[in-house]
Amino acid sequence: MPDHLDPNTFGFLMPGGARWRGLPDGQSMKTHCPGVLGGSSPPAVELRAAVMAAIELEGSVLLMGERGVGKERIARFIHAGSKAGNLPFEEVDCSRSFEDELEGVLLRLEQGSAGGTCYLSRCEELSLRLQGRLADYLEGSFPIRLLLSSPRNLAAFTRAGLYSRRLFEGLSRSVITVPPLRRRMRDLGSLLDHQACEFEGSPGGREFSPEAFGALATFPWPGNYLQLKAALQGVLRAVKGTVELHDLPAGISGFWVGGAEAAEINRLRDHLGVEAGSPWLSCRLDSEPGAIESPHRNSGS
Numbered sequence: 001m002p003d004h005l006d007p008n009t010f011g012f013l014m015p016g017g018a019r020w021r022g023l024p025d026g027q028s029m030k031t032h033c034p035g036v037l038g039g040s041s042p043p044a045v046e047l048r049a050a051v052m053a054a055i056e057l058e059g060s061v062l063l064m065g066e067r068g069v070g071k072e073r074i075a076r077f078i079h080a081g082s083k084a085g086n087l088p089f090e091e092v093d094c095s096r097s098f099e100d101e102l103e104g105v106l107l108r109l110e111q112g113s114a115g116g117t118c119y120l121s122r123c124e125e126l127s128l129r130l131q132g133r134l135a136d137y138l139e140g141s142f143p144i145r146l147l148l149s150s151p152r153n154l155a156a157f158t159r160a161g162l163y164s165r166r167l168f169e170g171l172s173r174s175v176i177t178v179p180p181l182r183r184r185m186r187d188l189g190s191l192l193d194h195q196a197c198e199f200e201g202s203p204g205g206r207e208f209s210p211e212a213f214g215a216l217a218t219f220p221w222p223g224n225y226l227q228l229k230a231a232l233q234g235v236l237r238a239v240k241g242t243v244e245l246h247d248l249p250a251g252i253s254g255f256w257v258g259g260a261e262a263a264e265i266n267r268l269r270d271h272l273g274v275e276a277g278s279p280w281l282s283c284r285l286d287s288e289p290g291a292i293e294s295p296h297r298n299s300g301s
Helices: 026-032 042-057 071-081 099-111 128-139 154-159 165-171 185-200 210-218 224-238 261-276 279-284
Strands: 061-064 089-093 117-121 145-150 175-177
Touching: 042 071, 042 175, 061 071, 071 089, 071 117, 071 145, 089 099, 099 128, 128 145, 128 165, 154 165, 185 210, 185 224
Parallel strands: 061 145, 061 175, 089 117, 117 145
Antiparallel strands: none
16 A cells, blocks of 8 residues: 555544534545545445555556546546556546547557556447557557546446447456445545535534434435535535534435424325335335335236
């Protein structure tokens, strides 16, 4: 592990549940670690281990995960921690670039000798011809480190013939899957505190009322870390003291199921279970967002 990356600067969930104060080393956390890598949940620990391994290996890396999980921040962190950290970092969004523009980028990188890192986001948008060029780079001697990312399942794309098998196999030696925020609610305190430190420019944290924290922890975050960042920055601009439930965007505050509303929600859950005549519906109300599947039904045939 590079000596300038102290694992103790990664965030953790402070005790106390819905209320906490600033991290003891918030400035170090801001300097060395993007907030998306903070936290103490098993997915966060596994993610940090994979990122540190990628830094040490110095090879190409494929970052996979839903939109907004922080793939670009992780790519920059990998570059900064590597031996090429003081060399250029170039980011190219393949979904917003024409093929001739991408061709020019690859040609420039191919001819370059200074080294550095090229980060290609939305790499599933590359043409098969350019994917072949990248596969050639990975199999040969190339002065630029390649980091690629995609919100798609590239294994499925490859099986369908929509992605270069040579390129996918070359990248599959080092794949980092970034988990969605909804699977990391244990890390929410750390992520919120880091965003507050980053936005306000000081290590002092910001307090959230139990109701506000409960709403944030209940919301499914379809936009993941980037959505959390945008929502929190809007709140921090408007609120100077403790963040209350009514300070949150209406779409988020509406997900709070605690306090006075808990009894009504439990009553509704029981009512729906009785009306449906099936325990399945009642149980699925507690399921993780996005994980609901249709029950097997007996067609009678």
